[in-house]
Amino acid sequence: MKSMSLLAALSALFLTSCATSPPSCDGPQSRNLSAAVDHVKGSLASGCAAHFDRFYDDLLRTAEGDPKPGNKRIFSEFLVWSADEGLLSQRQAKNYYNRYFNVKFMTLQGDYNNCSHTCPRRDRIMLDMEKELSDKERGLLKVSLDNDGYYRADELFQEVELVLEATCTACSAGQ
């Protein structure tokens, strides 16, 4: 009798696991950004949170097909929603937004002074800034048509390069 009930329980478990198939986690098919965002929100809410990076990239690609200043807001609202849903931390949401849509470079975050912290890893920082500049080109220029913003970021990149070169030379001369 005992073995019969165990068999029944096991069969029930097997059947249940077959019924809940894994989510498909497909990317958005729509060329409309708002519709694509809705699709991504649905996927994220149904267990596809691990695919966040890919979805974000898909959304950027969709937005590139219809660039306009209003796209910035759509991305901001999507990231705020993601943070509210607990899919991202506030810090992650800010990083995702600012890396693509703000003039400031997130690469330059740091709590220690330039002589001790920035200068020893200046090459790495400049390389990371260059990568971030290309993300800003995508977010500011190709998605939001914010030419002024992108050219200011490009100018800032060059200024940081010059000022860091001088500052780090001065720091090393004082050692």
Next chain:
Amino acid sequence: MELIFRRHSTHGLLALAALLIVSESYANTPTIRLFPTTVVEDLRQTSSVAQEMETGLQEVIGRLDQQQQLYLESKCEGAEDDPGCQRLAKQIGATYLDMLGIMEERLPDMEHTVNNTRLSLEKRLRSELGNKMTSWTLQETLLGGNPPKDTSAPTPSLRGRSGMRLSERFSQYYKLVASSSSNNDQSLAVLASDIYLDMEETSLLIARTREEIARATLIEQLNQSFGTITPEMMEVVGGVKSILFGDDTSVAPIAGPPPGSVEQAYRSPLEN
């Protein structure tokens, strides 16, 4: 009761004072002191020393140009054994020695003032941008709160030789720095870095030139007895002219594409 009231009003005053101090400190965001009067004075001095050197050399270099022209017009190239050409070559060599002599006399002053400026700027950059700032605060200083809207406004980007006279370059630096009260921290940080790196290069160049002068003088003194013009001599004269009086081939800045749509007032709550 009166005590309580007094205590409350004292607390109120303190809070008000604290508020005033805080708002005052926000209004006067910390300014960076990159150009104290000593640096400004050093720059002015460098400009006038460079001008003295240029004035001294201008006449000699003009003479050298004329003699070279005459040498070429007389078809002396390939006819070095001709006595007339030998005489011309010796004259050119003597003028070249004059030029080296003037440079030897003036360069130590130049080196001294350039090094003074470089060292004061180095100290300032290290303390104000290197030790007092993080990469983030440096970025905020460079952004200066507001992105520049007027792209036609003069920018302090003077990096490199810029195709202008040495004295003119330093004079321009001096003018920019002397009017620094009207500049913001953003452009001052770029300007200070620009001048400092330029001074580094100039300083190295002067040191190398001084080393070369002694050798070039000795070689030319030997050449004088044979009356020959070496390609090296022409190269040195060309180099001195380009350093002191600027390049002909100064590169014009490339214009950026036109600014895009102005419809971009949106500010995300996620922005830093």
